[in-house]
Amino acid sequence: MSEAALLFENRDGVAWLTMNRPEAMNSISLEMITLYEEYLEQILGDECIKVVVISGAGKAFCAGADLKQVLDSLDVPPGKPDFLDRLCDRVLNPLRDFPKPVIAALNGITMAGGLETAMCADLVVAAESARIGDAHANFGVYPGAGGAAVLPRIVPHNVAKYLLFTGRTLSAQEMKNYGFVNEVVADGELQEAAQALALHIAEKSPIALRRMKSVANAAADKTRDDALRHEMYEFRKHQRSWDMQEGLAAFAEKRKPRFQGR
Secondary structure (H helix, E strand, C coil), rough: CCCCCCCEEECCCCCEEECCCCHCCCCCHHHHHHHHHHHHHHHHHCCCCCCCEEEEEEEECCCCEEEEHHHHHHHHHCCCCHHHHHHHHHHHHHHHCCCCEEEEEHHHHCCCCHHHHHCCCCCEEEEEEEECCCCCCHHHHCCCCCCCCHHHHCHHHHHHHHHHHHHCEEEEHHHHHHHCCCCEEEEHHHHHHHHHHHHHHHHCCCCHHHHHHHHHHHHHHCCCHHHHHHHHHHHHHHHHCCHHHHHHHHHHHCCCCEEEEE
16 A cells, blocks of 8 residues: 555545555644645546545544644744644635535544544445544644534534543444434445445536535525525526436436536
């Protein structure tokens, strides 16, 4: 396996990004951030890639940021982006709004920045043995990429506070019960399950998925009526898309649609 901190592989139109620092529980490093920046731009511009899957090598998905590198980056010159600027502004925030569906495949320990990375995904598939938590409180560190701000939007408030305040982890099944995880699978079946889900989604219209994601992501910050207006606006645009006409034609002709993402 390559020694690069982040691996990229195109598996039949599914981009697999594998965090590859198993000896450090895949803690996020500056090298990993640089590779994320490079690969996300590459994936965005490749029309043949329909879905993104993020996972980890070894026994951890990701245990958070490399704290030594975080501390070292505090000495950057004024006006220059430090570690957290680059991680949040150039990796996690773009992932949250990435135009293509993103799946997190949690293969093991998922804590702190690893949890915040998983929260950027649209869907989460987890191995049975995966443990999921925040853990910032264990080190007197404060979450800066969604732990306190976004987690309560995904799981019940008291569950989010339990994870934040105690620093403990919960099992994949427990987090599925709370709505964080979509599917829990046997450890040895994680990659197969994540790839199968990605390929299933990849058959759908890329432009329809992109518009659905945009509206769904924004809905929580809008009133119901504003969210409905946003949905109708996107629907009216979508009515004139090639993919919608192709989908309706395929339905009438009883054949599989051939979407083009336009």
